[in-house]
Amino acid sequence: MYMVYNVGDYLHVAPFDSTEKDPLCSLIFNPSAVRDGHPCCHAYxxxxxxxxLLVGFANGEVLLMSLRAQLQAPPGxxxxxxxATLNPxxxxxxxxxxxxxxxxxxxxxxxxxxxxxxSILVYKKNPGMTGESSGKLLSSLSSKSTGSNPCSTISLACGxxxxxxxCPDGSRLAVACRDGSVRLLEWPSGACLGGYQSYYGAALCVCWSPDAALLASGGEDDLVTVYxxxxxxxxxxxxxxxxxVGRVAFDPWLCSTSSSGGPGCQVQEKYYRLxxxxxDTSMCLWDLMIEEDPLVNAATGQAGGLKRVASQSQVNIPTVSSSANLAAHQHQHHMQPDQQAAAATAHTRSTSDVALAGVGASAGTASSRTASGNLLALLKQQQPHQQATGAVPQQAAPVAPSLPRREMTMLPPVMQQRIHVEPVSEMLFTEEAIFTGCCSGQxxxxxxxxLLSSEEPG
Known part of the structure; x- marks a missing residue:
């Protein structure tokens, strides 16, 4: 198993079980190989x-490669x-x-x-291509040469x-947009099924929960949004x-579901680690408990009907409705110069004192966990006539507007720690560990x- 990451003009392939060793191979994409571009994303x-292996570049080109062929190349x-080169x-x-x-x-x-x-460009492979050849350029995919690529295009006015x-079943695609919106698209039609607007600035990253019930995003408002x-x-x-916030991810090994209540009125509780x-060079971990209302689920015939959202954090939770706290949340890089001086003295932040060795620790199994006393919010109740008659509420707008600050449900992290010197751009959950990467390539x-305690001698 390998880890692939790009830094600057390089794409590195390293052993998955050792981040301290030199990469197995380091590919450089200089102007002679890719004109006016450097790798900025990849997928395996x-x-x-x-x-x-797909590698996307800043100039819009995409290279189709074989990881096996790269590893079998001569050393050095x-x-x-x-x-193949797409969009040449x-x-x-x-x-x-x-x-x-x-x-x-x-x-x-x-x-x-x-x-x-x-724009989203969709491509299909050329049946005549193979991945076990030498270093020669085999083919160049374009509409002129194949008549089929890109096979479809989806365009959104989203900046x-x-x-x-x-999502896990592949039926929906979530996109984080520069206009601050996060949109859910039906795949492969591209129809917008819903979405929401960030509180401030662009949305930079997005991810799905393992059960596809929640969507999380981060962006220029310094917040992690859960939808x-x-x-x-x-x-x-x-x-x-x-x-x-540069990257968000759910931990699939610490997401679970449990039920409580008597027969006929069982409440389903879902636990998520985000x-x-x-x-800011830091990593935050969040524990969410989502409680669903069975009455609303029965009325709508589908999952949903959230009753409350809770956190198991031991960090002090600010009073969301406090006007002083609302002003304090506005970080200085979002303010005008004359506001920064006042905010510097008024803004205090509590941090959790959790050691890095505790990263990924579970608060217990799903059956033993209980909702924290720090209940953050009770979501809006359904109207009385809707509960009595089972009427389904009207569908919301495709892209929900941003909430006013006083109506936001704020969650504190269960762990917050600076882990790199440079800005952190990536994180990956595995069964044994959490991998993080910064802009310098570390x-x-x-x-x-x-695992840490079991590997200690004695």
Whole structure:
């Protein structure tokens, strides 16, 4: 198993179990290989034909490569072995590649590229390509040469894309947009199914929960936003970062479901672990408890009907309705110069004293966990006549507007710690550890506590 990451003009492939060793191979994309571009995103998917690696560039081009061929190249080889070039010479879109993704229902034959212009280009592989050849350029995919690529295009008036993610079953695509919106698109039609607007600035990253019930995003408002897909509303905001949030991710090994209550009125409680990293060089972990109302579920015939949102954090929770606290949350880089001096003395922030060895620690099994006394909010109750007659509420607007600050449900992190010197741009949960990466290319591995204690001698 390998770890692939890009830094500057390089794409590195390193051993998954050791971040301290030198990469197995380091590919450099200089102007002779890719004109006026450097790698800014990549995606891997195991395929039968060996063409399993996509690399997107700042000039809009995308290279299709074989990871196996790169690893089998002679030692010291830093030249990329390219199987195909998509969007050559910026033929279809000259803007930056914000994300490259393999279509989950394409069996490794279809992939898409999200551009900073707001376009999604969908491509199909050329059946004549192979991934086991030498370093020669095998083919160049374009509409002129194949007549089929890109096979479809989706355009949104959203200011451009910053990130994108498929839900686990591949039926929906979430995109984080530069206009501050996060939108849910039906795949492959591209129809907008819903979404929400950030509190401030652009949305920079987005991810799905393992059960596809929640959507989380981060952006220039320094907040982590949690959105209920079934209820079409934002249910919580995570406040803990002091700068832009660069990556969010759910921990699939610490997400669970339990039921409570008597027969016929069981309340389903879902527990989620969410992580985030940002330009403040810190990592935050969030524990969410979502309680669903069975009466609303029975009336609508589908999951949803959120009753309350709670956190198991021991960090002091600010009073959300306090006007003083609302003003204090506005970080200085969001303020005018004359406001920064006043905010510097009025703004105080509490941090959790949790050691890095505790990263990934569970608060107990789903059956033993109980809702914290720090209940953050009770969501709006359904109207009395709706509860009595079972009437379904009207559908919300496709993209919900930003909430006023006094109506936000604020969640504190269960862990907040500075982990890098440079801004942190990536995080990845695995069964054994959490991997984080910063803009300078440093990768760190944080073992889960159980594994850390079991590996100690004696």
């Amino acid at each position: 998917y195991p395929t039968r034909d060996g063409l399993d 080889n830093s030249r990329p072995i390219v199987a 010479d910026q033929m279809h879109d000259s803007s930056r590649c914000s994300a490259v993704l393999w279509a989950p229902r394409g069996n490794g034959t279809q992939f898409l590229v999200c551009h900073a212009s707001g 451009g894309f910053n990130d994108a993610a498929f 209920s897909v079934a209820d079409r509303q934002v249910v919580a905001f995570g406040e803990g970062h002091a700068s832009w 992580g985030s990293v940002g330009q 990768i760190k591995c944080w073992l889960r506590p159980g």
